[in-house]
Amino acid sequence: GIELPGPSAKRKQQGLPLLKEEPSAASKRRKGVDGAVLPNEAASPYATFPRPSASEVVHLHTALARHFGERRSSGNRNKRDILDTVVGTILSQNTTNINSHRAFAQLKAHFPTWDAVRTAKPATVEASIKCGGLAPKKTQWIQHVLKTLHSEKGKTSMEYLRKESKEQVHWELERFPGIGKKTSAIINLFDVGHPDMAVDTHVFRYALQLGWVPTDKERQAHNKKAASKKDMWPVVTRDSVYAHLDSRFPDRLKYSMHLILTDTVGGLPVVCGASKTLSFDGRNIAIDGQTFKK
Numbered sequence: 042g043i044e045l046p047g048p049s050a051k052r053k054q055q056g057l058p059l060l061k062e063e064p065s066a067a068s069k070r071r072k073g074v075d076g077a078v079l080p081n082e083a084a085s086p087y088a089t090f091p092r093p094s095a096s097e098v099v100h101l102h103t104a105l106a107r108h109f110g111e112r113r114s115s116g117n118r119n120k121r122d123i124l125d126t127v128v129g130t131i132l133s134q135n136t137t138n139i140n141s142h143r144a145f146a147q148l149k150a151h152f153p154t155w156d157a158v159r160t161a162k163p164a165t166v167e168a169s170i171k172c173g174g175l176a177p178k179k180t181q182w183i184q185h186v187l188k189t190l191h192s193e194k195g196k197t198s199m200e201y202l203r204k205e206s207k208e209q210v211h212w213e214l215e216r217f218p219g220i221g222k223k224t225s226a227i228i229n230l231f232d233v234g235h236p237d238m239a240v241d242t243h244v245f246r247y248a249l250q251l252g253w254v255p256t257d258k259e260r261q262a263h264n265k266k267a268a269s270k271k272d273m274w275p276v277v278t279r280d281s282v283y284a285h286l287d288s289r290f291p292d293r294l295k296y297s298m299h300l301i302l303t304d305t306v307g308g309l310p311v312v313c314g315a316s317k318t319l320s321f322d323g324r325n326i327a328i329d330g331q332t333f334k335k
Contacts, residue, residue: 086275087254095291097323098294099294101326108333121232124197132145144169155187159188159197163177166183189217205233207233222240222279223283226238239283241279243310246315250319255274257277
């Protein structure tokens with residue numbers, strides 16, 4: 042079988058600080074399926090790093106919104122099935138959007154329900170998603186999720202997450218192989234309604250370019266002076282950047298900022314792609330050193 046590491050074990054492996062426990066009384070603390078006390082929102086792994094301040098984020102959002110428009114939630118979060126999003130995310134790994142969308146469409150065409158996928162022979166599922174690559178591994182991950190849900194909940198659904206806390210959503214999802222923080226944050230942000238600063242490749246790149254996380258040199262200098270191991274800054278990864286930005290961004294701006302920074306049709310990536318560098322002086326956005334004017 043597949044051995045599932047808990048959230049704390051995953052964070053320890055990644056060099057991130059352990060999550061805080063919920064502040065409620067011990068008798069009222071929520072527990073996961075294995076009886077572990079659920080964590081509270083993650084603190085920044087770079088707690089003493091000064092950037093970004095809340096005001097920096099507000100000013101950048103104001104500048105971005107002038108060019109790309111502020112994004113607002115419609116409030117209607119029940120349109121898509123959460124399990125569709127989770128499976129789609131698993132299928133999207135290590136392939137193109139075109140191939141992952143085709144794999145998802147073929148999976149849904151071959152199997153009318155998620156229960157049908159759960160009980161199908163792995164080879165049949167693999168054949169339907171072959172175009173997305175890594176079909177044996179992805180089939181194993183998908184069927185493990187479906188079988189676990191059915192065993193624990195009595196039905197093959199993740200709609201129960203709509204009633205859970207932000208931290209519980211992360212815990213419930215990240216115990217499964219193939220599901221990480223970005224997926225959990227996206228489901229919190231768009232399906233459940235919890236402010237959560239999902240970090241994809243675009244947000245990660247912009248955070249580095251803007252100096253919102255420490256450079257290797259800054260990290261090494263800090264760690265040389267750290268009083269103890271727990272005060273040391275971990276290597277910068279997408280997960281550590283997520284924990285840092287989610288702790289620093291004002292909740293009210295997480296939805297709009299995520300969409301502006303990731304929208305490849307009408308957002309910042311259209312004009313500031315992977316080969317370009319973003320900078321911000323507190324008022325004006327610059328791309329490759331040139332003030333951006335739409």
